[in-house]
Amino acid sequence: MLQVECFTFNAFQENTYLIIDDKKECWVVDPGMYDNAEVSMLTNYLENHRLLPKAIINTHTHLDHIFGVNALKNLYNIPFGIHTGDVPVLNGAAGAAMLFGFNFPNIPTVDFYIQEHQPIPNGPEGIETRLAPGHSPGSIIFYHQEGKWVIGGDVLFYGSIGRTDLPGGNHNTLLKSIATELYTLPEDTVVYSGHGVVTTIGHEKQYNPFVRG
Numbered sequence: 663m664l665q666v667e668c669f670t671f672n673a674f675q676e677n678t679y680l681i682i683d684d685k686k687e688c689w690v691v692d693p694g695m696y697d698n699a700e701v702s703m704l705t706n707y708l709e710n711h712r713l714l715p716k717a718i719i720n721t722h723t724h725l726d727h728i729f730g731v732n733a734l735k736n737l738y739n740i741p742f743g744i745h746t747g748d749v750p751v752l753n754g755a756a757g758a759a760m761l762f763g764f765n766f767p768n769i770p771t772v773d774f775y776i777q778e779h780q781p782i783p784n785g786p787e788g789i790e791t792r793l794a795p796g797h798s799p800g801s802i803i804f805y806h807q808e809g810k811w812v813i814g815g816d817v818l819f820y821g822s823i824g825r826t827d828l829p830g831g832n833h834n835t836l837l838k839s840i841a842t843e844l845y846t847l848p849e850d851t852v853v854y855s856g857h858g859v860v861t862t863i864g865h866e867k868q869y870n871p872f873v874r875g
């Protein structure tokens with residue numbers, strides 16, 4: 663069974679997740695550590711729990727979800743994987759950093775690509791990847807049926823949905839992704855979002871003001 667740990671980093675209060683398996687191998691989803699103190703918070707956790715990081719797998723590549731990628735690649739020599747649809751977003755990250763006033767000189771290099779409905783290369787077993795564009799063109803979600811959870815990135819939040827005003831975003835596409843890729847999951851599925859608290863598919867289908875199931 664896979665476990666999930668959550669950390670919240672950087673000025674955007676971004677949620678970084680660890681997926682941990684029974685062998686104490688782990689995968690870092692959306693590393694958002696901005697400074698050395700935040701990097702230490704994560705690496706101390708890994709060391710204290712004797713976890714072995716295997717790869718970085720991202721739901722998408724907005725700035726706040728990739729701040730910590732290079733630090734992890736340098737420390738652990740692990741590969742970084744994204745969906746091909748988000749390559750333009752990653753390539754725009756330096757410009758986005760300047761726009762938002764952040765220091766982010768080196769855009770991380772992609773080492774492998776993650777495809778929907780395919781096993782994740784270098785990834786944990788038992789995860790189903792679904793493509794859920796709209797917030798960004800290559801947004802993917804990681805669904806673990808056995809554990810009844812999904813790591814959903816910035817697609818769906820507790821009582822809200824992802825913004826669609828950034829390059830490559832599309833509101834109608836996002837609504838369709840939520841309906842077809844998230845609201846089709848069992849209602850007791852826990853949703854770990856890219857920002858804010860956890861929710862469930864059932865709660866959002868009933869109460870989300872943007873999209874009801």
Ligand SMILES: [Zn+2]
Nearest residue numbers: 722724797816
């Ligand atoms: Zn985002």
